[in-house]
Amino acid sequence: MSTIFLIAKKELSSFLNTSWGISIFAIILLLDGLLFNAFALGSAPRYSADVLEDFFYFSSGTTMIAGVLLTMRLLAEERQQGTDALLLTAPIQESHIVIGKFLGSLSFLLMITICTLYMPLLIQINGKVSWGQIAAGYVGLTCLGASTIAIGTFGSTVSRNQLSAAITSAAILVLMLLGWLLGKITSPPFDTVFSYLAFFDKHFQPFMSGKINSEAVVFYLSITCAFLLLSVRVIQSRRQY
């Protein structure tokens, strides 16, 4: 367990101490702010709950972008620079490497997410929204972020460089985001499978309107565990072959 936290701490520290991590932090917050101002607030009078729903809609997009950007370096960069030898020759299990990297990136993503809190607070000051909707929205963003980080970790594990890691992760995400469309154009039983796998449409929307749907939480947890497990298997096979 201590090696997991050691790796997570090192990962978090490298995000906080490099221009790469700080740039992502700034860009995501800037994007969130601009989207909130331009689209969520808008110019016409609106209900506060609708503004907050739109805020979570745009934040889900920036969270996914941040997830891909943060994880593209995780293991692909280590492999490219040869520093993966430090981890692979250490007496630690592959799962510790993957979970440590995952937790380090998720912590940094949560730090970014927490910094967006001023926008729901502004809505609360100038209008009226329930704290429950705010809390549910942030639970949703955390679930979505964790799944994206897990997908990104997998993309980074199977890639030899950062660019291909980002492309792989983004491709998996887009495929899952398009699950609702694939569900509409395929016939049973695939339509049900694709509709269930829809990353945003079916599972995130309830969080936006303030509902914590246990089915959605289980879905995001399952995606997270599945991609972390796949990453562990990839590293195991690399150590053996």
Added chain:
Amino acid sequence: MIEVQNLSRYYGEFAAISDISFSIQQHEIIGFLGLNGAGKSTTLKILAGLLSPSDGQIFINGSNWIENPDDFRANIGFLPEEPPLYKEMTVREFLRYLGQLRQFPSSKIDSRIETVLELCQLTDRADQIIAELSLGYRKRVGIAQAIIHKPSLVILDEPTGGLDPQQMVELRKVIRGLSVESTVLLSSHNLTEVAETCDRLLILHEGTIVAEGDQESLSRRMDTTQQTIDVVVSNRDNIEELLQNLPLLQAFTMTEEEHITVHCIIDCSTPALISEMVHGGFQIHQVTPTQSELEQIFLSLTGGAQ
């Protein structure tokens, strides 16, 4: 202490190494030599715990690679050709992280870092960011990370590659110092470095070990094999004809100067040829082996001389 038994590694049908066996005693420095593609890197990666063997056994202090891979890895320190470094960290932070990752006791880590910094002559650079260090210092940090957890076996792959002569000499001293607490397996293309640093040699060719022993014992094997020397003699009439009549001289080429350099290929010991040339009336000014003794051994065993 380190026992390798019948080690093989296949990539599909191709055997990168085949049925290798050797043992290394505690505190020895072993030179691991071989041409490119001989199977050196594969063997080193298996010993470092980066690759699993297709067949065979490796024991370090009784710990078996296959049965206890984590125990095995805890006993190994590995420096690849390119030192793997987290360049955004300071030397001290980096060593602390690696020590903790390799499960060195937390209570002793501070004193261990100081010992390693001193051993690798890095004390005055301990709080410098690694990215700011020169290549020579980065190589030392690479060695420091390999020994921070006090491993039984330290594997160094081309440790002095890319260094200037002064840095090479300094790093060789560091490597010799490592044998006080660990066994060292050093792979290098620099035969001078191997000759000056190692106690014993393992020569690998086409996936198998073709020779093993110290330089002296390997030299004895060379007594009857072909070698080349340059002999500077005074010019004289019919020199080419006289050289052709020397029975011990297999072949030669000459430079056209006042003192002629004869590049000789012989199948006997150097003193025997010189004695024959003196008896033949040649006035000899200088005799120079064109390859070091170790180069001759290496090229002869690996077929590189052809």
